[in-house]
Structure formats: C-alpha cells, structure tokens
Amino acid sequence: MTLSTDNGKGLMLMIRLENVEKHFAGQPVVHPLSLTIDEGEFLTLLGPSGCGKTTILRMIAGFEQPxxxxxxxxxxxxxxxxxxxxxxxxxxxxxxxxxxMTVEQNIQFGLKMKKVPAKEQRERIDEAIRLTQLTALAKRYPHQLSGGQQQRVAIARAIANKPKVLLLDEPLGALDLQLRKNLQAELKQLQRSLGITFVYVTHDQEEAMMMSDRIVIMNTGKVEQIGSPRDVYERPETLFAATFIGENNIFHEERLFTVRPEKVRVTPELADTRKTGIIQDIVYLGNVHKLVIHLENEPTSVTSVLDFTDQRDWSIGQKVGVHWNLQDEVTVGR
Amino acid sequence: MKTAQASKRHPWLSIHSFLLMAFIYIPVLLIIVFSFNDSRMSTSWSGFTWKWYSTLFDNRTVMEALSNSLTIAFTSTIISTVLGTMAALAIRKMQNRGKQGVIGLLYMPIVVPDIIMGLSLLILFSQLKMDLGKMTVIIAHITFSISYVYVIVSSRLANMGKQLEEAANDLGASSWQTFRFVTLPSIWPGVIAGALIAFTLSIDDFMISFFVSGPNSTTLPIYIYGSVKRGISPEINALCTIMIVVSVMLIILAQWLLGRGKSDKEKGGSLLPF
Structure with missing residues (x-):
C-alpha cells in the first residue's frame, strides 16, 4: 500500500482509513474497515442506529481512538x-x-483559539454568516433561534475555520420534514461552492441518495456496500443493501436475487409469463401506483410500481401475469 | 384554575396548609415583631421602635462576633467553593469503580449529625495540638461546605453534558481553553450558588462552631447562645432578624442563579439538597 495521496483519478485523497477497528468493552462496534475519501467528495455513512456510523465519524474527528x-x-x-x-x-x-455566546461569538470561537489575526477573523466570520444567511441574526443568542437557524450557526461555526473536511453527525435529524428538505438542498449547494470534503452520517436513505457522491451502507458494525447512489440502488451487493435502500422484491430460488418494483411488469394475460398471482392490494400514490401481487404456489408477494402511463383497470383479487427481464435480476449475497 | 377547583373540593386542605404554615413561621415572626418592640419585656407590645438595632451596632461584643463570623464565612466560602468545584470537575472525569465510593464519601458530611462532626473535629484538633480559634472554625466550615458546593456544581455539570466541551475541543481549544471559555462560563451560576449556600451555612452554623471555637473566635450564633442564657433581650431579637433576612436573601439569590440559563422545562425543581 503506497502513501501517495493521489487516487489515480487525478483527485487528491483526503482521508484514508486503514483497517480501522473499534471495540467497546471487548465488543466490536466497528469491524476492520478500509476506506478512502477524495478531496471535495460528499461521502455518506448510512445505516440504522447502532450500526457504528457515528463511531467512525467520532474516530475521524478524534473523540474516539481506534x-x-x-x-x-x-x-x-x-x-x-x-x-x-x-x-x-x-x-x-x-x-x-x-x-x-452570540451567533457571531460562536463563529469566532474557533478562529480565536487558532489565533487567526483579527482582520482575517472579521472577514471569515462575515463570509460564514453570508454563506449561511445569518446576517440578521448575528447578535442573537442561541436560545433566541429556531432549530433550523441553530443548525445554520453550527455549520457557519465549522466552515469559518476552513477545515479540510467537514464531518456532520445527523445534522438535520432534529428538524421537521419540510425544513429538512430545504436544508438538504442548501447543504449540498454549500458543499459544492466550498469544495470541502463532507463526511455525512444519517439513517435516512432518501437523504443519503439525494446528497451523496458515494454512500457507505453499514449494518451491525460492518460495511455492506460502498458505491454511488446509482450503484447501490441498481446493483446492491447484499440483501441488507437491497432492502435498506428503496423498495425491493426478493426471490429465493437456486440463488438469491432481487428485482426492483419498477422493473416488474404486470399483464392481464396469463400465458407465457414468468409467474402468475392474485392482486392483493392497490396503492395509489399520485405520480405512481403500486400493485401488491400474491404469487401462486409461492409464499411470497411481489410489488410492482406502475407510472402514470399505465391506464389499465386493476381490481383486487384479479389473476395476473408477472414479468421481468433477465438483466433486471440482481444477484445478492446474504 | 386547577388549584382553585381543587381547593373548592377540599375545604380542609387550605385550613390544613394555613395551620402548617403558622406552625412553621409564627416563632420566626415573633422574633421579628419583638425586635421592634419598645419594651424590654418580650411579653407585651408597647410600640414600634428601631432603637434595638442602633444599640446593637453600638455593642462592641456583637460587632466583634459579627466580624469573626464574616471573616470565617468569607474565608471558608472561598476555599470550599474552589475545592468543591475542583472535586466536581475531577469526579466527572473518573471512570473506574471507585467513583461511586468517592461520591458517597463526599456526601457524608451532609448526612453525619452535626454534633458528631463537631466532636470528631474537636478530637482531631486536640490530637494535632492545634489551638482552638478562627483557624479551627474555618477548617471545620470548609469540611462541611465542600459537600454542598460539590452537590450543586456537579448537578450543573451533569446538566451541561459533554457536547459543548467536545465542540470547543473540535474547534481547536486546548483542555485549559475549553475549561476557561466553555465549561466555567456554563457552570458559573452553579459555582456562585454553591458559594452563597456555603456562606449561609457558615454564618448560620452553631453546633460545629461551638465545639471548635476558642475564646477569641466567638461567632454570632455562639454569641446569641451565650446571651440567651442571661434572658432574651430585644437586641438579640434584632440580631436574629438581621440574620434571618440576610440568609433568606442569600438563598433566594442562589435559587435564582440556579434557575437561570435553564429551559422552562428544567425549571421548578430545586437543586438544593435540603
């Protein structure tokens, strides 16, 4: 293994974890993990609570020792x-x-600790305040701010230091849905304009899909898959990855494979189909509608997502044929 | 609204509350009222006067006792506040099994009867061949005040959590800078409240001081005890009234400081151990 900071794609390597492992009281919480993160990359650690994602972040920050x-x-x-x-x-x-401390003093704290010259402190504070749209709130105290505003201050306080990497531990977790959606877009925009490497921890798969360049899917301290949002959605490598991101149909035949619901076609004709089944439920969601089909002679149900172009009438209890193309089958490990 | 309805339903409740309050406060009120009584006798009311307060300030023995009390209170407060705060900071960092034991030992002076504290300190000082005087009283007061300061400061620390300090550390602050700029400002109201409690306890203490004070370290409570043996004079009532007012003000100030900087949800519950 070389110590070069070039990853071969012309981008600089920013973070490299080499066989990092963490035990608490003899119990492994992070299994040996090697991972590289590029300069300017938006990398997300995604997984359910207790999967070790926050521990990894805290090890990178220095609050935990591997x-x-x-x-x-x-x-x-x-x-x-x-x-x-x-x-x-x-x-x-x-x-x-x-x-x-006021908003301004909070942002100034890191600069003061690093003994940045007063003039530059002023410039950096102003820039951070402008980027996070906090100008009107600079003299307020944290308890006078809403959750979303406090979140902005926390980000301004961090970026004022011009760090090489910004680590974010479920930063939107405490906010309500609408605000979270807005801030997701803002954060992504901010990351692009600053060009700083972001390492982001979340348990929200939609958030991870929307914001990340690459996603690390974690479960019980182990990495399940690392890849771009498209990779992990279209080519999940493990059963956990296949079901944690988006909806999926699982088939146990000679091998274990999955087919995404939007790849499943349903026909009223029963001849020459891969499988047949009975419609169990119809869910109308506006832009798409979902059919849940209970397969004949098999203990499984298949979900099919049909878009607005499908104008056929479906009824619960109707017997239908179920199709998919061979190339849409994704073989997964356990 | 709710309490009004409740008292309508239970008329005895308000009578009971009234009697309880009367039971607690009538003795104190009597002292205050008779400190303004124009007669030397505490049996009948013969008009309002301030004169016992002025004779009090002309009484050299009283002024000496006051000066002793204040010297002892200030010195023991400063030292016990520093030591109690340091104990709270250190014990928070402890992670081994000894932690609970150390906390238990710190709580002991609150639980141990004053008379035993006083007696044991007296035995200790005579073993060490120390002359009883202001120094021994100060040491005794520090001994019990540390526990109260510890209780108050450590609950403030527990409320603060560790995230603020981690954030400071993350932003480039060293351990000392984190303490100076983040931890101390956050626990400051608790430290001041602890100091006020320590001061009040020192000013009010009779039992322990009685055992460990010498001829030239008579404090106000000991002076009062000594003069009451010769009969209750209106000056003593006036002195007691002043002590009541000062103590109550200090406690109210401490409570207000402890309530400040907390969310409404946390407010209401007293942090004081009594």
Missing part, C-alpha cells in the same frame, strides 16, 4: 492526534452551540 488501524488526513497520520490538532470540524447532532 482499537487498531490508522487514520490519515491529507497524507498525515492523525490517529494519535487530539481533536483540537486535527484540521477538520464536526457539526454535532444537537448543534452544541455555546449558550453564553
């Missing part, structure tokens, strides 16, 4: 460095704003 393994930041081994010596910043799940 039991074994090495963490490199921009080529430098930072495994033994305390958090205040690492050139990256963490946005905490509950923001962790300093309650006795």
């Amino acid at each position: 039991t074994t393994g090495i963490i490199r930041l921009d080529g430098e081994d930072v495994t033994q460095l305390p958090p205040n010596k690492r050139n990256l910043n963490l946005v905490f799940q509950h923001y962790a704003l300093f309650p006795h």
Whole structure:
C-alpha cells in the first residue's frame, strides 16, 4: 500500500482509513474497515442506529481512538492526534452551540483559539454568516433561534475555520420534514461552492441518495456496500443493501436475487409469463401506483410500481401475469 | 384554575396548609415583631421602635462576633467553593469503580449529625495540638461546605453534558481553553450558588462552631447562645432578624442563579439538597 495521496483519478485523497477497528468493552462496534475519501467528495455513512456510523465519524474527528488501524488526513497520520490538532470540524447532532455566546461569538470561537489575526477573523466570520444567511441574526443568542437557524450557526461555526473536511453527525435529524428538505438542498449547494470534503452520517436513505457522491451502507458494525447512489440502488451487493435502500422484491430460488418494483411488469394475460398471482392490494400514490401481487404456489408477494402511463383497470383479487427481464435480476449475497 | 377547583373540593386542605404554615413561621415572626418592640419585656407590645438595632451596632461584643463570623464565612466560602468545584470537575472525569465510593464519601458530611462532626473535629484538633480559634472554625466550615458546593456544581455539570466541551475541543481549544471559555462560563451560576449556600451555612452554623471555637473566635450564633442564657433581650431579637433576612436573601439569590440559563422545562425543581 503506497502513501501517495493521489487516487489515480487525478483527485487528491483526503482521508484514508486503514483497517480501522473499534471495540467497546471487548465488543466490536466497528469491524476492520478500509476506506478512502477524495478531496471535495460528499461521502455518506448510512445505516440504522447502532450500526457504528457515528463511531467512525467520532474516530475521524478524534473523540474516539481506534482499537487498531490508522487514520490519515491529507497524507498525515492523525490517529494519535487530539481533536483540537486535527484540521477538520464536526457539526454535532444537537448543534452544541455555546449558550453564553452570540451567533457571531460562536463563529469566532474557533478562529480565536487558532489565533487567526483579527482582520482575517472579521472577514471569515462575515463570509460564514453570508454563506449561511445569518446576517440578521448575528447578535442573537442561541436560545433566541429556531432549530433550523441553530443548525445554520453550527455549520457557519465549522466552515469559518476552513477545515479540510467537514464531518456532520445527523445534522438535520432534529428538524421537521419540510425544513429538512430545504436544508438538504442548501447543504449540498454549500458543499459544492466550498469544495470541502463532507463526511455525512444519517439513517435516512432518501437523504443519503439525494446528497451523496458515494454512500457507505453499514449494518451491525460492518460495511455492506460502498458505491454511488446509482450503484447501490441498481446493483446492491447484499440483501441488507437491497432492502435498506428503496423498495425491493426478493426471490429465493437456486440463488438469491432481487428485482426492483419498477422493473416488474404486470399483464392481464396469463400465458407465457414468468409467474402468475392474485392482486392483493392497490396503492395509489399520485405520480405512481403500486400493485401488491400474491404469487401462486409461492409464499411470497411481489410489488410492482406502475407510472402514470399505465391506464389499465386493476381490481383486487384479479389473476395476473408477472414479468421481468433477465438483466433486471440482481444477484445478492446474504 | 386547577388549584382553585381543587381547593373548592377540599375545604380542609387550605385550613390544613394555613395551620402548617403558622406552625412553621409564627416563632420566626415573633422574633421579628419583638425586635421592634419598645419594651424590654418580650411579653407585651408597647410600640414600634428601631432603637434595638442602633444599640446593637453600638455593642462592641456583637460587632466583634459579627466580624469573626464574616471573616470565617468569607474565608471558608472561598476555599470550599474552589475545592468543591475542583472535586466536581475531577469526579466527572473518573471512570473506574471507585467513583461511586468517592461520591458517597463526599456526601457524608451532609448526612453525619452535626454534633458528631463537631466532636470528631474537636478530637482531631486536640490530637494535632492545634489551638482552638478562627483557624479551627474555618477548617471545620470548609469540611462541611465542600459537600454542598460539590452537590450543586456537579448537578450543573451533569446538566451541561459533554457536547459543548467536545465542540470547543473540535474547534481547536486546548483542555485549559475549553475549561476557561466553555465549561466555567456554563457552570458559573452553579459555582456562585454553591458559594452563597456555603456562606449561609457558615454564618448560620452553631453546633460545629461551638465545639471548635476558642475564646477569641466567638461567632454570632455562639454569641446569641451565650446571651440567651442571661434572658432574651430585644437586641438579640434584632440580631436574629438581621440574620434571618440576610440568609433568606442569600438563598433566594442562589435559587435564582440556579434557575437561570435553564429551559422552562428544567425549571421548578430545586437543586438544593435540603
């Protein structure tokens, strides 16, 4: 393994985890993991709670020590460095704003600690405030702000330091759905314009799909799959990955394979079809409608998603044929 | 609204509350009322006067006792606040099994009867051949005040959580900078409240001081105890009234400080152990 920071694609490597492993009280919470993250990449650690994603983030930040393994930041081994010596910043799940400081003082804190000259402090504070649209709130205290505004302050406080990497621990988890959607778009936009590497932790697969360049799907401390949103959706490698992201139909035959519901075709004719079944449920969702079909002679149901072009009349209890193309079958491991 | 309805349903409840309050406060009110009584006798009311307050301030023994009390209270408060706060900070960082034991030992002075504290300190000082005086009273007061400061500051620390300190650390602050700029400002109201409680306890303490004070370290409570033996004078009533007012004000101030900076949800519950 070379220590080069070039990943061969012309992009610089920003973070490299080499066989990083973490045990708490003898129990493995993160199984040996090797991972590289490019400069300017938006990488998401996705998984259910307790899967080890936050522990990985905290190890990169320096709040947890890996039991074994090495963490490199921009080529430098930072495994033994305390958090205040690492050139990256963490946005905490509950923001962790300093309650006795104004918005401006919160943002200034990191610059003051790093003894940035006063003039540059001013410029960086102003820039961070402008980028996060906090100009009108600069003199307020955190308790005078809404959740979404506090979230913006937490991000402004982090980016003012111009970190090489921004780590975000479920930063939108405490916000309601509509606000979360808006902030997702804002965050993605911010990441593009700053060009900073983002490592983002979430349990929300839709959020991960929408924002990330690459997704690391995790389950019980192990990586299930690493890939672009398209990769993990179209070519899931494990059963967990296939079912955690989006809806999927699972088939246990000679092998284990999946077929996405939008790849499943339904016909009223029963001849020359792959399978036959009875319509169990029809779900109308506006832009699409879903048929749930109970297969004949098999203990499984198949979901088919049909779009607006499908004008046929379906009825519950109707016997139908079910088709899909061979190339839409995705073989998965367990 | 709800309480009004409740008292309508249970007329005895308000009578019961009234009697309870009367039971608690009538003795205190009597002292306050008779401190303004124009007669030397505490049996009958003969008109309003401030004169016992002025004779009090002319009484050299009282002023000396007051000066002793204040010296002891200020010194023991400062030292016990620093030590109690340091204990709270250190114990929070402990992770081994000894932690619960150390906390238990710190709570002991709150639970141990004052008379035993006083007696054991007296035995200790005589073993060490220390002369009883202001120094021994100060040491005794520090001994029990540390526990109260610890209780108040550590609950404030527990409320604060660890995220703020992690955030400071993440933003480049060293351990000392994190303490100076984040931890201390966050627990400051608790530290001040702890100091006010320590001060009040020191000013009010009789039992332990009685055992460990010497001839030139008479505090106000000990002076009061000594003079009551010669009969209750209106000056003593005036002195007690002043002590009641000062103590109550200090406690109210401490409670207000503890309530500040907390969300409405957390408010209401008192953090004081009594």
